[in-house]
Amino acid sequence: MLSVAQTIELLARVRQGMSDSAVRTSELDRDFAMRSHKLRVQFETEMATEKSRAQSKSNSANADAIEQQKQVEASFIKRRARIAAALDNARKKRFSQIEAEEGRHTFENQSHILEAERAREADTKKNKATHESFTAALANERTALDRLVARGRATLGGFRSLARLMDGPLNTTQLLDPTADENEMLDLLRGFRDEAARQLSRCNVLVLPVFFRVFRLWLCLLLIAGVPFAFAPEWRRFDFAALPTNLWLLIGATLGGIIALYLLANKLVTPHARGAAQSLTAARSLAEACAQKAGISFKAEVDRIQSTHSSATQMLNARWKQVSGDAKTLREGWNDRLNDQAHRLQLANEERKRLWLKSVNEKHSDLTTKLHDRLVAALKHLESGYADSLARLTATRDEGRKSLENQWQTVTTPALQTLSTAGSTAEKLFPAWRPELWKEFRLPDDFTHSAKFATLHVDTSKISREATELNTAQTIQASDLTVPLLLSVPVQASVLFETKTSGHEQVIGALNNLILRLLTSAPPGRLAFTIIDPVGLGQNFAGIMHLADFEDRLINSRIWTQQAQIEQRLADLNEHIEKVTQMYLRNEYASLADYNAQAGRLAEKYQFLVIADFPTNFSEVAVKRLQSIAASGARCGVHILMHWDQRKTPPVEFVPEELRKNCICIVPRGDGFALSNANWEGAKLTLDAPPDAELATKLLHQIGKDSTDSYRVEMPFEEVAPNDNELWSLDTTNELRVAVGRTGATKLQYLALGQGTRQHGLIAGKTGSGKSTLFHVVITNLALWCSPDQVEFYLVDFKKGVEFKTYATHKLPHARVIAIESDREFGLSVLQRVDEELKRRGDLFRKLGAQNIAGYKNAGGTEAIPRTLLLIDEFQELFVEDDRVSQGAALLLDRIVRQGRAFGIHVLLGSQTLGGAYSLARATIGQMVVRIALQCNEADA
Secondary structure, three states, X not given: OOOHHHHHHHHHHHHHHHHHHHHHHHHHHHHHHHHHHHHHHHHHHHHHHHHXXXXXXXXXXXXXXXXXXXXXXXXXXXXXXXXXHHHHHHHHHHHHHHHHHHHHHHHHHHHHHHHHHHHHHHHHHHHHHHHHHHHHHHHHHHHHHHHHHHHHHHHOOOOHHHHHHHHOOOOOOOOOOOOOOHHHHHHHHHHHHHHHHXXXXXXXXXXXXXXXXXXXXXXXXXXXXXXXXXXXXXXXXXXXXXXXXXXXXXXXHHHHHHHHHHHHHHHHHHHHHHHHHHHHHHHHXXXXXXXXXXXXXXXXXXXXXXXXXXXXXXXXXXXXXXHHHHHHHHHHHHHHHHHHHHHHHHHHHHHHHHHHHHHHHHHHHHHHHHHHHHHHHHHHOHHHHHHHHHHHHHHHHHHHHHHHHHHHHHHHHHHHHHHHHHHHHHHHHOOOOOHHHHOOOOOOOOOOOEEEEEEEEEOHHHHOHHHHHHOOHHHHHOOOEEEEEEEEOOOEOOEEEEEOOOOHHHHHHHHHHHHHHHHHHOOOOOEEEEEEOXXXXXXXXXXXXXXXXXXXHHHOOOEEOOXXXXXXXXXXXXXXXHHHHHHHHOOOOOOHHHHHHHHHHHOOOEEEEEEEEEOOOOOHHHHHHHHHHHHXXXXXXXXXXXXXXXXXXXXXXXXXXXXXXXXXXXXXXXXXEEEOOOOOOOEEEEEOOOOOHHHHHHHHHHHHHHHOOOOOOOOOHHHOOOOHHHOOOOOOOOOEEEEEEEEOOOEEEEEEEOEOOEOOEEEEOOOOOOHHHHHXXXXXXXXXXXXXXOEEEEEEEOOOOOOOHHHHHOOOOOEEEEEOOOOHHHHHHHHHHHHHHHHHHHHHHHHHOOOOHHHHHHOOOOOOOOEEEEEEEOHHHHHOOOOHHHHHHHHHHHHHHHHHHHHOEEEEEEEOOOOOOOOXXXXXXXXXXXXXXXXXXXXOO
């Protein structure tokens, strides 16, 4: 389809073609008369000057020969320079390839050295951990041995000599076997320890040793109790000599029996005591030997790791030296080959020079001979030449006329055909407003990016003054033209209708026609109109309001009339232009059409600003905003359809030329209109009228029905989900980052938590605004991208628990808690569980001196610390009552929000509204800087 600018260009081409044809025909006739006269004068003088001309040609031939010799020499020098340059380029190219290969090998070698260094660090860390683990186990065994020694002393407490065996001297030299493994020695130590325990257990089951142990205790207690009696006066006056002999004999027999029993008990317990003492001594000696052996093994492993690393490094360094040597050899070899090739080419160049010079000299000799022969022949044929020249002049005139005819056929006729074809195409795309042509109307799937608004009738006999005056044949051949005028989106889609004393009704009809043409040419949801009617108060576009019954966003809710409303709507459009320029186009797309071609389902709609009776109710602020839209809007898909009533004085800030240069200008001419840049005699402009009210209403109802929910955009989840080879590939050590949708034509929109102040999120949206869907996208996509060691969920839903139940049903491995009941007490318990996890992580981090998850892992933390995401939908339900639950929830949430950042704990809260008597404290909400406003009321937004 042709834009208005293209149509005018074609008409100008036709107009110019007609003028050129008339003027050129007249010039051909005058030129023939002048040239034939000159030819006669020339013939009379040629005979006298022929000889001098021949001499001149001879001199010229000599000069040409000299010039050709210079050219041969210059060609030789240039070719020699090209050979040298080619040699230099070939040398540079080959050397660059060698250097690239050498660099690749060097990079691989450096990578292997880095891998060897990492292997050494890993082996060293593993060796250290093994040594520390063994040392801890040995310390446990030593503690067990110390307890066993103490047990032995207690068991043999009645036999002092045997009890001293428990502290026998150690002998590690005999037990330290160079070939033995410390783990084997540790197992042997445990065997000795178990053997000593068994021997002591046997001592405990013997009656006599137990008796003397108890007897010893009883004797000690008796002595302690008898001390007061020994010092009592009555006891000191007791006469031991008065005791009977039989009593003394009984005391002696009793003491002898006790001594005999003691000796027997000693004999019974001695083998077990010595066995236990030997096992304990051996076990303690082995403990010392194990410690020594572990230290030796640890040092040996350190030496082995260092030796392996050194040998690998030496091998890689040797390989690097070999690569460098090979590269040097290649450079030297290629340099010699290239020098030889250049030498051969220079020899060939010199031979070529010699042959060219020989050819030039031979040609010069032949030319001198031919010039002499031509001089004789020329003198004989001058008369016949005159006749031939005259005939050629006649033929030239005839050919000029034929050329003009051909030019008409090749330039002007195609332009006429293009205009005719454009008219036929426009008639098909934009049929007349007759009901029978619109019975089966449905909105198209593709936008034609154009709309017909007028017809230009051209009388070809009048548009060219020169053709009219000369009355050429081409003027008679060209028939009158009827050319459609179309808006072209986005190239030329703004129209400025100017009126003075008349034409108001025609312009209003043309504006209504344009709105309907655009609406019937675009798919649902691709266009939006902002209509301003300050004089008619909406009456001029009353029929268009039928669209508001179905989809009010098509016309921005209503028709605007008041000054403040106009200023606000223009401000909205300027803001839209800023958004499209800064967010979508930037320096990547030339116009919104290019962006939409890439954006697909996220294509931005085209905006049309329709204005009647400008400048009524337009303030200076509104005029500035209007001129800004005219200057920048076309690239961003914002176009103006405007009626300017010139009877009214515009604001001082209004600069008409700023508006005109960005619009198709329709100016008044007599009782009608004309294009400002095609206001020719013979060109008449007719504005298209809108359909009758019945057909317009029918079409608007159909457009409204087809456009219902047309602004709804759905994106498949697959566009943000990972590929099969990317499942569980995301690392959340430094940040929790997940794609939740698309922004712009090709970019993804991410929800990112964990960096800077972006730690917690707040989502607000009315019922049905997509809040739960957003939660599901976040949970599902994080579960696909991250393993349970990278992210875990605490899911709470106060909408009867139905949203998150599916994760409990299918046992989502990332979910630690899923609240499937909307109980406030349970919600509080979830917050308490997260608070306990915060405290636990705090203890872990403090032990290692870590500030965050990355620091914890760098400090050697072995326990997996996933990012914790607490999601609460309809969180305000926790605060519907001013009770213990709401107070506790507010306190816990505030602590989690303020302290959770350092420990990888993040909170994402969703709510239909943030208003109400009871809600989360504003200080807590202030910490949640990630805000997502879905469709919600103005206060929440």
